[in-house]
Amino acid sequence: MSDLIEILRNPIKWHSASSDPDIKLFLEDLQANILKGHGRHHAAHVFIGFDDLSHDAVAHVVRALGRRCTSAAEQLRSNKRYAPYLDGGTVRCVFLSAGGFEALGAHAEVPPGAAFAAGMAARQAILSDPGRATWEAGTWNARAPDAMLLIANADPRIVTGEAKAFAQWLEASGCRILATETGLQQTRKFRPDAAAEGVEHFGYVDGRSHPLFLDEDLRTELAGLPEEPPAPGGFSTGRIPWSPAFPPSQFIVADPNGRLPLSAGSYFVFRKLEQDVRGFNAAEDALGEALFGKAATQEELDRAGAMVVGRFEDGTPLTDFPQGTAAAVPNGFTYENDADGARCPFHAHIRKTNPRGDVRRQLNLPDDQGDRSPIMARRGITYGPARPMSQDGSEFADGGNEPVHGSGLLFMAYMADLEQQFEFTQQSWANNPDFAGNIGENKHGSTGIDPVIGQADPAAPTREHTYLDGHTPGAQPSMHRFEQFVHMKGGEYFFAPSLSFLRGV
Numbered sequence: 124m125s126d127l128i129e130i131l132r133n134p135i136k137w138h139s140a141s142s143d144p145d146i147k148l149f150l151e152d153l154q155a156n157i158l159k160g161h162g163r164h165h166a167a168h169v170f171i172g173f174d175d176l177s178h179d180a181v182a183h184v185v186r187a188l189g190r191r192c193t194s195a196a197e198q199l200r201s202n203k204r205y206a207p208y209l210d211g212g213t214v215r216c217v218f219l220s221a222g223g224f225e226a227l228g229a230h231a232e233v234p235p236g237a238a239f240a241a242g243m244a245a246r247q248a249i250l251s252d253p254g255r256a257t258w259e260a261g262t263w264n265a266r267a268p269d270a271m272l273l274i275a276n277a278d279p280r281i282v283t284g285e286a287k288a289f290a291q292w293l294e295a296s297g298c299r300i301l302a303t304e305t306g307l308q309q310t311r312k313f314r315p316d317a318a319a320e321g322v323e324h325f326g327y328v329d330g331r332s333h334p335l336f337l338d339e340d341l342r343t344e345l346a347g348l349p350e351e352p353p354a355p356g357g358f359s360t361g362r363i364p365w366s367p368a369f370p371p372s373q374f375i376v377a378d379p380n381g382r383l384p385l386s387a388g389s390y391f392v393f394r395k396l397e398q399d400v401r402g403f404n405a406a407e408d409a410l411g412e413a414l415f416g417k418a419a420t421q422e423e424l425d426r427a428g429a430m431v432v433g434r435f436e437d438g439t440p441l442t443d444f445p446q447g448t449a450a451a452v453p454n455g456f457t458y459e460n461d462a463d464g465a466r467c468p469f470h471a472h473i474r475k476t477n478p479r480g481d482v483r484r485q486l487n488l489p490d491d492q493g494d495r496s497p498i499m500a501r502r503g504i505t506y507g508p509a510r511p512m513s514q515d516g517s518e519f520a521d522g523g524n525e526p527v528h529g530s531g532l533l534f535m536a537y538m539a540d541l542e543q544q545f546e547f548t549q550q551s552w553a554n555n556p557d558f559a560g561n562i563g564e565n566k567h568g569s570t571g572i573d574p575v576i577g578q579a580d581p582a583a584p585t586r587e588h589t590y591l592d593g594h595t596p597g598a599q600p601s602m603h604r605f606e607q608f609v610h611m612k613g614g615e616y617f618f619a620p621s622l623s624f625l626r627g628v
């Protein structure tokens with residue numbers, strides 16, 4: 124029998140589940156949405172407080188929810204059955220916070236980790252977050268949730284109906300519903316011949332770059348690229364400069380409460396991030412005019428936005444511009460030919476959160492482990508009303524009237540280690556004005572914080588960034604300020620336990 128360490132070493136081949144009983148057991152006990160995003164465009168996230176329920180009563184509630192949860196095996200089977208459509212039916216997942224495990228008393232042990240035990244609000248100083256008292260009133264500012272139930276389906280009526288029915292049952296069982304966050308994936312059609320793509324509310328394609336740890340996803344991503352012999356003991360990764368192949372152990376850990384030898388789970392971050400779209404759009408235009416003059420062309424204004432995000436709205440990486448292709452948006456790129464940040468600034472959101480070799484290069488390290496080990500499996504969805512679109516679905520039609528409040532991103536991510544992955548990314552990369560590039564080859568001073576998600580004292584000059592349009596010969600660097608348009612409204616750290624625990628607790 125393989126052990127879990129063995130299974131989590133290489134991308135998981137779920138197609139061999141029928142012939143490999145260990146893989147089958149593993150996938151039937153792991154919750155859905157970890158190995159691969161659920162992909163449904165509608166979702167409800169129900170946050171639950173166990174209040175004064177006895178340990179046994181909490182165990183009863185968890186067991187009942189666990190019986191309704193979707194396994195990774197079911198998710199993969201239904202994805203295949205319904206391909207090429209998105210809808211494979213409802214996906215349901217259950218998550219418990221440290222408070223949720225404690226409410227189970229002797230029925231469970233709290234999964235290890237200082238950040239998990241403390242909860243997100245207590246890590247305020249590490250994350251430079253606003254204090255809980257300022258989080259969304261009436262929901263997130265009150266208390267930490269004990270559990271989250273995720274319900275996702277392509278049909279919003281099914282999601283709403285189920286969320287309501289679960290809430291009624293939970294309240295009748297003595298639980299309190301603290302908040303229900305509704306996810307509605309905003310989409311945009313960038314090419315007439317291609318399907319609409321998921322975008323975040325600033326209008327940029329989101330979910331383009333993912334660490335892949337399912338064999339079939341890797342094969343799809345690498346399809347068409349020249350074959351190379353498989354690496355000894357692992358998936359071949361050398362075909363493109365930045366490999367999307369990651370070991371599953373970076374996202375999945377043994378479940379300390381699992382009932383089976385291969386029981387596994389994953390730590391999970393939830394953050395409600397409100398986006399001031401009107402403010403962001405105006406700041407993008409102002410930056411474009413500061414860099415390219417009052418008569419800046421649309422292409423130049425777009426390039427200014429790409430200097431903030433690191434990709435153009437359609438996902439084309441700025442570092443590849445102008446060679447970026449119009450058809451397929453690549454993800455196998457690095458910043459190897461952009462070592463001084465002249466093509467894509469060091470502060471750009473995607474360069475801050477996935478430096479793709481900057482750490483190795485600047486610290487003269489032998490490999491990319493320092494660049495790769497913080498990467499998380501992101502599973503976010505936008506929230507807030509769908510924005511009006513042009514008839515062909517390519518542009519937003521609310522110019523001048525874009526949302527300021529009430530819309531944003533429900534940031535969600537799975538990982539093996541909250542401190543080393545999410546907290547490290549937010550604290551040491553996004554919020555750190557000195558990462559990356561103020562050392563080594565960068566000649567343009569401090570990098571400044573991530574203009575999209577960076578959080579820091581507003582009085583500090585960390586929102587000042589160096590912009591250098593290295594695509595225009597002879598262009599000189601200049602400093603410009605970009606304000607904060609993403610605001611943290613609430614969140615928590617959870618663990619997604621194995622189904623054998625949820626159903627057998």
Ligand code: HEM
Nearest residue numbers: 323327328329330331332396473476477532548549576609
């Ligand atoms: C990528 C926007 C929050 C980490 C991206 C992309 C966009 C984006 C447009 C490019 C698409 C892609 O590569 O998939 C946003 C917005 C946010 C937000 C608007 C808040 C409202 C966060 C947070 C984190 C994060 C909180 C982590 C602390 C990442 C990472 C990538 C990414 C790791 C992939 C970079 C790469 O692999 O090249 N984000 N993001 N994002 N974001 Fe965010």
